[in-house]
Amino acid sequence: MAKWLAAELPEWVVLIVLVIGLPAFMLLLESLVHRRLPHWRRGEHNDATGIMLSAAAVVYSVAMGLCVVTLWEERNDARASTEAEAMNLLAVAEGGRVCDPATTTAIDAGVLAYNRDVLAAWPQRVRGEAVPAVGEAVDSLMVTVAGITPRTAAQEAFVRDAVQRLTRATELRAEAVRLAHDQQLPNVVWISVLTGSIVVLSLCVTCGIRDDMLRRVLVAGVAATIGVNVFLAVELNYPFAGTVRIEPESYQDVVAHLERRG
Secondary structure, three states: OHHHHHHOOOHHHHHHHHHHHHHHHHHHHHHHHHHHOHHHHHOOOHHHHHHHHHHHHHHHHHHHHHHHHHHHHHHHHHHHHHHHHHHHHHHHHHHHHHOOHHHHHHHHHHHHHHHHHHHHOHHHHHOOOOOHHHHHHHHHHHHHHHOOOOOOHHHHHHHHHHHHHHHHHHHHHHHHHHHHHOOOOOHHHHHHHHHHHHHHHHHHHHOOOOOHHHHHHHHHHHHHHHHHHHHHHHHHHOOOOOOOOOOOHHHHHHHHHHHHHO
16 A cells, blocks of 8 residues: 555655645544534643643654654665665676776676666566566676686686676665565554554544634644655655655666766
């Protein structure tokens, strides 16, 4: 559900629903509740409800803040993993200059093919699907590197480093696919976030303020704040989808660099 909201539904629709629709719904609910229970409006139990609302709001704010911070940090980790995947093979292409021109050209072509395949299949990557063509590009590079007969110490060092990087490329690709597929917050955390939101909003309705306008402003303000927090959690939950999604800029930079060099 959260992935559908982040990937398929335009972010402005989600924002309107949570920041405008939720306060509107709460105002309607508040009006119905106070119409059915007019004695609540007198605020005879405001001391008790205020204490409980304050306690719930503090706990909710801390939990929600930790969720958003965690999501942002994990998004940065996903970006770093993506950049590492792109830069890993670029280092192989740069190191390949110690080889003869034909081998250097073959290595550059392999790295270029790898990054082009990633870009061409980016929608599949976002959906968390493995792309066989990308793996074939790594296999082709491994064959090229394995066929090098080192004649100098520099070439021998390059071959060792290239084999390690090509092995690492498979791990980085698998990690990137996993990050694109998996949500960052477990379902149990989502349940706690939504439950906390409902509890805080419900307690807001129980507060009695005789000034109708002031009461509605406060209820709408709390509902809008909660809506913004939930919107942030939804958009950050999948690093490769949503408003702040990770784009394939690193792969584009590698392709541009190798094309200029070629």
